[in-house]
Amino acid sequence: MIKVVNLHKRFSSLHVLKGITTHIKPGEVVCIIGPSGSGKSTFLRCLNLLEEPSAGEIFIEGVKITDHKVNINDVRAEMGMVFQRFNLFPHMTALQNITIGPVQIRKLSQEEAEERAYTLLDKVGLREKAHEYPDNLSGGQQQRVAIARALSMHPKAMLFDEPTSALDPEMIKEVLDVMKDLAKEGMTMVVVSHEMGFAREVSDRVLFMDDGVIVEEGPPSQLFNKPQNERTRSFLSKVL
């Protein structure tokens, strides 16, 4: 579904991604772990071209999105993204946050979009907050609305950029629960996370990144219990 070939990203003199190659299958849940500054988030942001890769190729369902002829907006509409800092639109209610995409991009009618939005709000357990503005929601609630907003476009894959890092501990669970449900439904997910519990429990595959490369990858049971690489071992010993 998502195929990445020899991806490089440079920020002027800084070489952040030094050749990433991987293949994410439909319905797969991939967690990316690694120390900060290892290029995890940059890699994720490259997948929907929020960062433009310096070199390498990305294919989504066979379409080479790194090709400049591809309409970048169509690509992004198929990839839901959830941010560390939620990035809800503060001048819109939760409901409006969820309907703006379908109405403006998918050209759905307002009624249809709202109907779908309520379904999504039910899914994240926030129907009663439909008419609240983001400022009046807790961090966990905001992130759940943000997930619903990303889902509103019916994406083929969901990208999570440290979705629980900005949350108070007691709110992490409500967000992870929503993500677990999504995984169970068969959503293709790429998750950059520091939540080792989530990675171990939910993911099909874990990528350990350090210094711009994938150092080690494999099913969580293998990567967490029998890490092959010295760097993986030392990282895991610090976080587990």
Place this chain on the structure above:
Amino acid sequence: MKHLKTLLAMLIIAIIFLFAACTGQAQETVEDTAGTETVLRITSNPEGAEVFINGEPYDGVTPLTIRGLSPGRYSVEVVKARYRKESRYVEVKPGENAVRFSLAETSLYYLWKITPLLLLGAVMTLFLTIISVFNGIIIGTFAGMARVVPVRLLNIISGVYVNFFRGTPLLVQIFMIHFGLPPVLGSLFGDGTPIPLNPFLSAFSALSINSGAYVAEIIRAGIQSIDRGQMEAARSLGMSYWQAMRHIILPQAVKRVIPPLGNEFIAMLKDSSLVSVIGMEELVRKAQVIVTRTYRPTETWLGVGLVFLMMTLPFTKVVTELERRLKTGD
């Protein structure tokens, strides 16, 4: 409360000025003509002043003819409500004597008399400022957006515009348009002789273009103050840059630029006084004309200051209130 104190301070200064202005001394003009009977004629402009001879009230008001005085030196004082009283010593000789007083209005009465003229000027100032800032907001919105959109050419053009008009004095810009443009217009659209611009047109153009440059910076700052994550979230949904601008960035930016736009309006209200130099009949120009006629600069310019204050204070209050509300609401 803060405004009240400012106003009070202004009033106290005003009163001090008025008292200082009251102490002017009039010069003596005595005309005497030969005659048999000793007569003192007292006239004043305006008429109807009460007369005091050696401190004693005399029956009647000016113009007044006093007969039966013995020759000698008298103190003559004329008093009229709303005018400054005036007194002088008159050497009364046998025969016809005449003394003429030219009474000046008291400062307050003078101010009251020129108030309609000043208000007329203030209306022009306000009108000129409103249409210029309105125009400036239209120009500035385009120029401000042109500074942030990812189109290099637009960035450069609006950058040059903004920096030129923010980096040169408004007075120079007024001269450039009013005096610098006519020859250019003449050679472009006429037979080479300069095409003069009327002061209103020059003033309106200069203030609009100047205001546009400042508004452009306000709009740019407003757009750039919106968290980058907002644009990213909008784009990640699949919105185009323009869709994101229109639905996500601009609605949030509008709220943030309203208070600074209010401040820009207040600044322009004051700076518009510069167009008086090209003969645009606004508040300051009106005052200049009044002063050349009345020779009373102290009260006139104080009045102009007060009229400006009357215009800026309410707007300042409105802006402060808006800032307070937008801070809590966002």
